[in-house]
Amino acid sequence: EDKVVQSPLSLVVHEGDTVTLNCSYEVTNFRSLLWYKQEKKAPTFLFMLTSSGIEKKSGRLSSILDKKELFSILNITATQTGDSAIYLCAVFIQGAQKLVFGQGTRLTINP
Amino acid sequence: DGGITQSPKYLFRKEGQNVTLSCEQNLNHDAMYWYRQDPGQGLRLIYYSQIVNDFQKGDIAEGYSVSREKKESFPLTVTSAQKNPTAFYLCASSRQAFYGYTFGSGTRLTVV
Numbered sequence: 640e641d642k643v644v645q646s647p648l649s650l651v652v653h654e655g656d657t658v659t660l661n662c663s664y665e666v667t668n669f670r671s672l673l674w675y676k677q678e679k680k681a682p683t684f685l686f687m688l689t690s691s692g693i694e695k696k697s698g699r700l701s702s703i704l705d706k707k708e709l710f711s712i713l714n715i716t717a718t719q720t721g722d723s724a725i726y727l728c729a730v731f732i733q734g735a736q737k738l739v740f741g742q743g744t745r746l747t748i749n750p
Numbered sequence: 751d752g753g754i755t756q757s758p759k760y761l762f763r764k765e766g767q768n769v770t771l772s773c774e775q776n777l778n779h780d781a782m783y784w785y786r787q788d789p790g791q792g793l794r795l796i797y798y799s800q801i802v803n804d805f806q807k808g809d810i811a812e813g814y815s816v817s818r819e820k821k822e823s824f825p826l827t828v829t830s831a832q833k834n835p836t837a838f839y840l841c842a843s844s845r846q847a848f849y850g851y852t853f854g855s856g857t858r859l860t861v862v
Contacts, residue, residue, distance in 0.1 A: 645792070673850050681840065681853035682793075727792055736781065736800060737808070738851065740793040 641666040645728050645741035653749050656718050660744045662728030663710040670733040672704055672711050677725045677743070685713070685726075718748045752777045756841050756854035763835075763861050771826045771857045773841035779852070780845060782824035786810060787838040787856075796839075799824055828859065835861045 646661045664672070671689045675682035686695045688704035688711060695702050699718075704711045715722055725745050729738040754775045763769045773782065781800050785793040785808075795808030799818040813832025818824055824843075828835045838858050842851035 643792075648790075680855045684850050687850060725790075729793075737783065737795060737798055739795070740785070742792040743790070745790055 641730070641732055641739045643728055643730050643739050643741035645726075645744050647744060648742060649745045649747075651747045651749065652718060654718060654720060656748075657714065657716045658718060658746065660713040660715075660726050660728075660746070661710065662712070662741055664728075664730045664739075664741075665709065666730050666732055666739065668733040668735070669706070670731045673729045673731065673738065674702055674711075674713050675727040675729065677727060678723075682727055715746075720748050720750055722746060723748045754841060754843055754852055754854035756839075756857050758857060759855065761857055761859045763859070765861055766830045768830060769828050769835075769859065771828070771839055771841075771859070773824045773826065773854055774822055775824075775843045775852070775854075776822060777843055777845070777852060778821070779843035780821070781843060782818070783842045783844075783851065784808075784814075784816065784824070784826045785840045785842065787840060793840060796826065835859060 643664045673687045674685040686702045691706040699716045702713045725743040727743045728741040757772045783798040784796040787793050794810050796814050797816040799805035802821050805816050805818050815827045840856045841854040844851050
């Protein structure tokens with residue numbers, strides 16, 4: 640069974656802190672790993688990773704994939720209250736043509 | 751503007767009633783998906799369709815049904831057989847899932 644596991648499930652930090660969110664996976668036919676941010680309704684796309692060791696960066700957010708150890712991390716530096724959201728990790732399964740999601744990490748940034 | 755429209759945004763139904771959630775896209779995407787999200791949780795796949803007139807069960811298909819008669823439309827029916835239907839339902843579409851999904855804004859279903 641394809642499985643994506645995120646940790647921690649919940650995290651509360653103060654504004655300005657740096658956070659690291661984890662995503663591990665066990666799937667039959669990996670094609671890519673995606674990160675989404677969900678604030679109220681629809682998830683919004685952050686990153687897609689297909690190759691090991693290549694960091695993707697967008698402002699204060701960055702992410703990297705390790706295909707040997709089967710995990711990815713999402714880093715957020717100098718956090719702001721607007722970063723409060725659920726962060727979702729998903730793996731695209733080649734052949735089945737679908738995304739399998741993890742449970743999400745609920746991040747709360749306190750002022 | 752191209753996108754996915756889910757309706758209604760909020761839906762209340764009595765226990766034992768069937769209810770249909772609408773999902774329409776004008777992106778010319780081939781694939782469409784239905785996910786369920788419970789509070790504080792990730793997304794679980796209910797059904798998906800890669801082409802018109804064909805669809806596959808996801809991980810939690812019991813108590814749900816779908817149809818795909820048109821490329822633009824992928825309605826989801828929550829039947830009375832679904833034991834715990836209260837949840838947030840998200841529809842998504844993709845031209846190639848490899849590049850990720852476009853999501854609708856969701857329907858929050860409450861069964862009382």
